Each structure stands twice: as structure tokens, then as C-alpha cells.
Amino acid sequence: MSYLDTLNEPQRLAVETTKGPMMIIAGAGSGKTRVLTYRIAHLMQQGVEPFNILSLTFTNKAAKEMRERIEKVVGTEARNLWMGTFHSIFAKILRFEGHLLGYQSNFTIYDSDDSKSLIKSIIKDFNLDDKLYKPNSVLGRISNAKNNLISWRAYMNNSELTMDDENSGRPKIGEIYKEYAIRCFRANAMDFDDLLFNTNILFQNHLEALNKYQDKFRYVLIDEFQDTNLSQYLITRRLAARHQNICVVGDDAQSIYAFRGANIQNILNFEKDYPDLKVVKLEQNYRSTQTIVQAANSVIRYNKAQLKKNVWTSNDNGTPIHMIKAATDAEEGRLIATSIFEEKMQRTLPNSAFAILYRTNAQSRALEEALRRLNIKYKIIGGLSFYQRKEIKDIVGYLRFTINPQDVEAFKRIINLPKRGIGKTTVDKLIVRSNETQTSVWEILCNIERHFGAGRTSKVLDSFTTMVKSFQLSVEQKNAYDAATDIARGSGLLRELYDDKSVEGRVRYENLQELLNAIKAFVDDPENEDKSLDAFLQQVSLLSSADNETDEDSVTLMTIHMSKGLEFKNVYIVGLEENLFPSQLMLESRADLEEERRLFYVAITRAEQKLFLSYALQRYRFGKLIMCEPSRFLEEIDPQFMTSFLPQGALGGGSRDTSMHRSGFTRKVATKPKPQFTRVPKGNHTVSQNFKPNNPDELQQGQKVEHAKFGFGKIVSIDTHGKDKRAKVHFENFGEKTLILSFAKLMICE
Numbered sequence: 074m075s076y077l078d079t080l081n082e083p084q085r086l087a088v089e090t091t092k093g094p095m096m097i098i099a100g101a102g103s104g105k106t107r108v109l110t111y112r113i114a115h116l117m118q119q120g121v122e123p124f125n126i127l128s129l130t131f132t133n134k135a136a137k138e139m140r141e142r143i144e145k146v147v148g149t150e151a152r153n154l155w156m157g158t159f160h161s162i163f164a165k166i167l168r169f170e171g172h173l174l175g176y177q178s179n180f181t182i183y184d185s186d187d188s189k190s191l192i193k194s195i196i197k198d199f200n201l202d203d204k205l206y207k208p209n210s211v212l213g214r215i216s217n218a219k220n221n222l223i224s225w226r227a228y229m230n231n232s233e234l235t236m237d238d239e240n241s242g243r244p245k246i247g248e249i250y251k252e253y254a255i256r257c258f259r260a261n262a263m264d265f266d267d268l269l270f271n272t273n274i275l276f277q278n279h280l281e282a283l284n285k286y287q288d289k290f291r292y293v294l295i296d297e298f299q300d301t302n303l304s305q306y307l308i309t310r311r312l313a314a315r316h317q318n319i320c321v322v323g324d325d326a327q328s329i330y331a332f333r334g335a336n337i338q339n340i341l342n343f344e345k346d347y348p349d350l351k352v353v354k355l356e357q358n359y360r361s362t363q364t365i366v367q368a369a370n371s372v373i374r375y376n377k378a379q380l381k382k383n384v385w386t387s388n389d390n391g392t393p394i395h396m397i398k399a400a401t402d403a404e405e406g407r408l409i410a411t412s413i414f415e416e417k418m419q420r421t422l423p424n425s426a427f428a429i430l431y432r433t434n435a436q437s438r439a440l441e442e443a444l445r446r447l448n449i450k451y452k453i454i455g456g457l458s459f460y461q462r463k464e465i466k467d468i469v470g471y472l473r474f475t476i477n478p479q480d481v482e483a484f485k486r487i488i489n490l491p492k493r494g495i496g497k498t499t500v501d502k503l504i505v506r507s508n509e510t511q512t513s514v515w516e517i518l519c520n521i522e523r524h525f526g527a528g529r530t531s532k533v534l535d536s537f538t539t540m541v542k543s544f545q546l547s548v549e550q551k552n553a554y555d556a557a558t559d560i561a562r563g564s565g566l567l568r569e570l571y572d573d574k575s576v577e578g579r580v581r582y583e584n585l586q587e588l589l590n591a592i593k594a595f596v597d598d599p600e601n602e603d604k605s606l607d608a609f610l611q612q613v614s615l616l617s618s619a620d621n622e623t624d625e626d627s628v629t630l631m632t633i634h635m636s637k638g639l640e641f642k643n644v645y646i647v648g649l650e651e652n653l654f655p656s657q658l659m660l661e662s663r664a665d666l667e668e669e670r671r672l673f674y675v676a677i678t679r680a681e682q683k684l685f686l687s688y689a690l691q692r693y694r695f696g697k698l699i700m701c702e703p704s705r706f707l708e709e710i711d712p713q714f715m716t717s718f719l720p721q722g723a724l725g726g727g728s729r730d731t732s733m734h735r736s737g738f739t740r741k742v743a744t745k746p747k748p749q750f751t752r753v754p755k756g757n758h759t760v761s762q763n764f765k766p767n768n769p770d771e772l773q774q775g776q777k778v779e780h781a782k783f784g785f786g787k788i789v790s791i792d793t794h795g796k797d798k799r800a801k802v803h804f805e806n807f808g809e810k811t812l813i814l815s816f817a818k819l820m821i822c823e
């Protein structure tokens with residue numbers, strides 16, 4: 074059977090129409106990624122050379138999976154595709170062309186820790202208050218500027234931006250941006266945003282480079298287009314300008330990166346930018362049961378800003394969505410672990426059929442504990458990955474500094490590792506000197522006596538420099554693995570960890586060995602053309618946290634952001650509580666709430682067969698036990714798709730405090746109120762006198778009630794069948810709604 078026969082009609086059309094601009098806007102699980110994959114295979118079968126095809130994905134993992142699937146159709150030629158994340162593809166282009174912008178090809182890619190550390194030192198050098206100039210928020214502002222292609226010069230001349238900064242009491246952000254850019258450049262380093270920003274500058278100012286890549290990329294394809302930012306959009310538009318063979322796929326309902334500058338407007342602009350655009354809609358979902366698809370639709374309907382789509386499926390109804398209510402976050406963990414255990418037994422499923430999705434990484438701890446107790450293997454995607462561990466960052470720091478001795482952040486990390494008596498004062502002096510003389514720290518190190526006289530410090534620094542030079546020689550003469558081993562030994566790092574006989578020390582030593590193994594595997598891998606240490610480091614610095622995977626059969630734990638594009642048989646979405654999900658930080662405006670709702674939509678649509686939703690009535694957050702209220706999103710799911718709560722005793726989920734469960738709904742919440750829905754009742758009512766919180770047993774037919782979102786209404790009928798009491802309410806402005814009373818938080822108007 075040909076691969077074309079496994080596609081439905083609109084999918085096939087999208088695969089076979091290879092010329093000209095095309096946009097596929099389609100619902101979750103409708104085969105967008107599958108279409109892209111087959112389209113590339115199809116192009117190659119028609120004789121298009123793989124190096125003429127550029128395919129941009131959201132994670133390296135997605136790229137790898139796609140490449141493997143294409144390989145099944147076209148064979149090993151698929152390895153020559155230009156396929157990867159925006160960042161990795163543009164880093165590759167900048168390695169070749171960065172010299173046009175004044176960078177050397179061995180530039181370092183600063184990760185977010187490096188960027189933060191650099192910002193901190195600038196704030197300190199400028200004598201600014203770091204409580205006011207919080208490094209993360211300063212960095213966020215700079216990042217935002219870059220993603221909108223605003224250079225530091227443009228930033229400083231932009232009265233709107235500088236006014237904003239002045240109003241927020243931080244008038245120096247422009248200057249910090251400038252200094253940050255200068256120091257990165259001097260360190261021959263780019264941060265993640267620079268990879269996009271500089272590619273834009275490259276194509277804008279160097280037409281010969283633009284011409285070359287325009288010629289090369291005869292076909293451009295982009296997955297998850299809804300999450301591209303302006304900077305990414307402009308690059309792809311430029312690249313595709315000659316051949317106009319650009320195909321983007323996305324789902325506006327899954328746009329979840331606005332906080333990082335992703336712009337849903339790109340989808341809308343696309344039609345304007347390409348008047349010949351062909352638009353294909355895919356509406357049939359192949360991933361999930363009827364129940365899951367319809368429940369997801371019932372939620373996303375609440376968003377005003379969306380393109381019209383009707384996602385449907387011919388799959389089975391499946392089982393209703395299971396609700397899990399827990400007394401505490403620890404109990405939530407236990408209930409979920411038990412549920413996974415039982416599902417595995419009953420349906421003989423592997424661990425890999427399960428995913429637990431949460432809003433914030435901090436939620437994983439209680440879940441991990443419970444899974445460990447039941448001996449269920451799990452992996453966390455996006456937590457502290459291997460490459461973020463201290464011992465790994467240390468050795469990588471050495472490798473980075475050897476390759477690019479201009480790299481100040483790497484220098485700061487390693488200069489006193491292992492201890493050689495070089496303190497912060499010396500490092501600061503070196504950096505000040507480098508800024509004064511506008512030369513790199515490395516140049517000063519190479520002429521240390523001229524700058525610092527002939528004391529002990531100079532001696533130590535001089536032997537450090539000599540050592541790094543010997544490492545550089547290793548890199549020149551040996552393969553990446555041998556050179557890295559020389560560096561691990563010569564630096565003393567390996568020895569230091571070896572000598573540490575504590576358990577942690579052993580683990581760290583093994584981790585370092587593991588890194589060397591990874592380099593060996595990199596060198597041995599026939600797929601890697603460039604086997605240099607430089608190429609290895611580049612790959613490491615671009616690993617996103619979603620790429621951190623083991624082969625073992627395990628349950629996947631991750632944030633919803635990380636789960637984009639993936640699918641699992643059983644999905645648990647946990648922590649469905651007000652102020653956690655939707656997040657308190659994201660409730661400043663309607664747009665924020667809509668983004669949180671899209672996130673919920675993404676989470677629901679990851680499930681193929683069974684979906685479980687859970688919340689706890691109490692949870693430790695920021696070191697305090699707080700009371701929680703069920704998330705408003707639970708009310709938004711049409712109740713016909715949900716079961717009532719799982720009886721906790723039946724799952725053996727630990728102690729059960731029924732009084733707390735009942736009262737948990739009616740307790741006033743200690744946290745901030747929801748700004749957009751608070752409203753003072755009209756007329757002469759006042760909340761304190763005439764409203765009282767719902768006790769489901771007190772509600773009666775005919776009663777007047779107020780709901781936080783739907784406003785005023787009258788109870789039409791009450792259904793006491795089943796475990797949870799439901800009421801049909803006719804609202805003045807929203808018509809009739811069926812609500813589960815224990816969620817609905819109805820206020821009785823007397």
C-alpha cells in the first residue's frame with residue numbers, strides 16, 4: 074500500500090499540492106504533522122533533493138521522529154534534509170555566515186543561565202538595585218525586544234519603550250541591553266534570541282547570503298506555526314520569497330507561547346503576505362475518542378479569539394472523563410499512581426502509555442514520590458536535565474572555553490575549578506580590565522604580567538592559560554572524544570570527582586563518564602558529518618528540555634507546554650485548581666485567560682483513549698499549605714462527558730476526610746480573587762447581606778442564583794440521580810446550562 078493511501082482526501086490534497094504557498098489550519102490530532110511528514114517524503118519521491126528542503130519543528134525530538142518516518146519511505150537519503158528547530162537550523166547557518174556579522178565560527182551559544190549571570194554582573198557594575206532590576210524580568214524585556222527585531226540602538230531611541238521603563242522605575246534597561254549586547258559580542262557568544270535576531274540581520278544586510286539560501290531552500294515547511302514569533306516569521310518569509318513554496322501547519326486553538334513572543338497574528342498575516350495562498354482545513358481527528366474530542370471542543374468554545382473549525386472524529390465514544398478529587402497534593406499523587414497501577418493491570422498497558430501533565434514543574438515532586446512507592450518507572454521531561462547538572466556544566470564549561478576562549482561566562486565558571494585560589498575579586502578585576510581595554514579576557518590572560526604584574530595571582534593565571542592552550546592543541550590534533558578526555562583529566566575535574574567517595578560524588582563521577590560516553594557515541598555516529606567537539610557542543614547547547622529522553626519503558630511527566638504535538642493512550646491532567654491552572658500569574662487580562670484555556674485544550678487533546686482530571690483541596694505552595702478551589706475549567710467541560718468523582722476508598726488512596734471534601738467547595742479561598750469575573754451584583758443587593766455561598770443541599774427549583782461567570786439565573790430543575798447533584802439553570806445572559814453543583818459555586822440570591 075502506498076503511503077498516499079493512508080491519507081484522507083484533504084490530507085492527500087495537502088501532500089500532493091507541492092507548489093506555491095499553503096497553509097493548513099487544523100484541529101488537534103487531525104494529522105497535521107503526518108501531512109508534513111508525507112509531503113516531504115512525497116517531494117523526495119518526485120526527485121527533489123533533500124538538501125533543498127527546509128523543515129522547521131518545535132523540538133529536536135519532533136524533528137528526529139519525522140526524519141525517521143520519512144526514512145521509512147525514502148531511505149537513508151532523508152538524513153540530508155535540513156530538518157530541525159528554528160534555533161538549531163539558524164545556528165548552523167550562522168556557523169557558516171556569522172563572520173559576515175563579525176562573529177567567529179566557533180561562537181558559543183549562551184544558555185539561559187549564562188545570560189542571567191551576565192545580566193547580573195551588568196546590574197552590579199551599574200550599581201543598580203537587583204530587587205528593582207530583577208535579572209529575569211530585565212532579560213525578558215531584552216528577549217522581547219530581540220524577538221520583535223528591536224536592536225539596543227532602536228530600543229534606546231524608542232520613546233514608547235523607554236517611557237515604559239521610566240514609568241516602571243527602571244530607566245536603565247536600554248543601557249543594560251546595550252552593555253549586554255556588547256559583552257556577548259566581545260565574548261563571541263550569542264544567546265538563544267540572538268540566533269534568530271542575527272539571522273534576520275544577516276539576511277537583511279547581506280544579500281549574497283540571502284540569495285544563497287533562497288536558492289537552496291526550494292521548499293520550506295513549518296510545523297506548529299501558531300507558536301512562531303515575529304523574528305522567526307520574517308526569516309522564513311525571506312527564505313521562501315524566491316520559490317514561494319512554503320507550507321505551514323498549525324492550530325490557532327493551540328497557541329500557547331504568547332508569553333515568549335509567539336504571535337497568532339502570523340497566521341492571519343499569512344493570507345495577506347501570500348495572495349496565492351491555498352488553505353486546507355483538516356477537521357477529522359484520528360487521535361482521540363468522541364468523548365475527548367467533544368469535551369475539548371466544549372472548553373475551547375469559551376474563547377472569543379479563534380478561527381472557526383469543527384473538529385470531529387469517527388472513533389468510538391470511549392469512556393467518560395474521570396474526575397479525581399483529593400484532599401491534599403500528596404493524596405492526589407497517591408490516587409494517580411494507584412490509578413495508573415490499576416489501568417496497567419486491567420488493560421496490560423506499558424508505562425509508556427501514560428502521561429501526567431501539570432502546569433508547573435514544581436508539581437512533579439508529590440507525583441514522583443507516589444510513583445516510586447508503587448515501583449512505577451517514570452521520566453521527567455523538562456526538569457533538571459542531564460546537561461543542566463553542575464558537574465556536567467563544569468566540564469562543558471571547560472570544553473566551551475577551550476573552543477572559544479573569548480567565552481567569559483565559561484571562564485567565570487571554570488577559573489576556580491578545581492580550586493586554585495582565584496577568587497571573585499580577581500575575576501572581577503579581569504572583567505573590568507577587559508571592559509576598559511575593550512579586549513577579551515583571554516587576551517589579558519595571555520599577557521597577564523603586562524596587566525597585573527608578576528605576583529602569585531599572575532603565576533596561577535598563567536599556568537591556567539598554558540593548560541587551556543594545551544587543550545586547544547588536543548582539540549586540533551585529536552578526535553572529539555580523545556580531546557574531551559584530555560580536558561577532563563588535565564583540568565583535574567575527573568580526579569576531583571573520583572576522590573569524592575560520597576554517594577553524590579559517585580553519581581557525579583559517573584555522570585562525567587556518561588558525558589564522555591555521549592561524546593564517543595557522537596563521534597561514532599555515522600549520521601554526524603561534523604564530528605568536531607565544536608559540533609558536539611553546539612548540539613548540546615541546543616538541546617531543549619523536551620529532548621531529554623531515556624529508552625526505558627516509563628510514564629512521562631511533563632508540563633503541558635512540553636507536551637505539544639505528542640499523544641498518549643492515557644493522560645492525567647493534575648492540579649486543576651484556581652490560581653494554579655489557570656495560573657494566578659496569567660489572570661491579568663482576558664487574553665491571558667484565553668491562553669490558559671488553550672493550554673488546557675492542548676492538554677486534553679493529548680489523550681487517545683482515557684482522560685483523567687484531578688485537583689486537591691489543599692496544597693503546599695511556596696512552602697505554605699493553602700486551600701484550593703477547583704479550577705473554573707472543570708465547569709467549562711460539558712458535564713455529559715464526565716464521570717462523577719472516583720470513590721477514593723475504592724482506589725485505596727489513603728485516608729479520607731469526607732467533611733473536608735464537602736466543605737472544600739464552600740470555603741472562601743484565601744488567595745487573590747479573580748479580577749475579570751468579580752462583579753458587584755446590581756440593584757440593592759450587597760454580597761455580605763443577601764448572598765450566601767452554595768450548599769448544594771439547600772438549592773431548590775425556582776431559586777434565584779448568581780454564578781461567577783454566567784451571572785444571574787434561575788434554577789429550572791435539579792437532578793439528584795448519580796453521585797453528583799446537577800442543576801439546570803437558566804441564566805439571564807447565557808441561556809440554559811447544566812452545572813455540577815459541587816463545582817459550580819452558585820450563590821443563592823435571597
Ligand SMILES: Nc1ncnc2c1ncn2[C@@H]1O[C@H](COP(=O)(O)OP(=O)(O)OP(=O)(O)O)[C@@H](O)[C@H]1O
Pocket residue numbers: 079080081084099100101102103104105106107108324327358359360637638639640678
Ligand atoms: N488519515 C489517517 N489515518 C489514520 N491515522 C491518522 C490519519 N491521519 C492522522 N492519523 C493519526 O492520528 C494521530 C494524530 O496525527 P498528528 O500527530 O499528525 O496530528 P496533529 O494534527 O499534528 O496533532 P497536534 O495538533 O496535536 O500536533 C497520529 O497518531 C496519526 O498517525
Ligand SMILES: [Mg+2]
Pocket residue numbers: 105106107638
Ligand atoms: Mg502535530
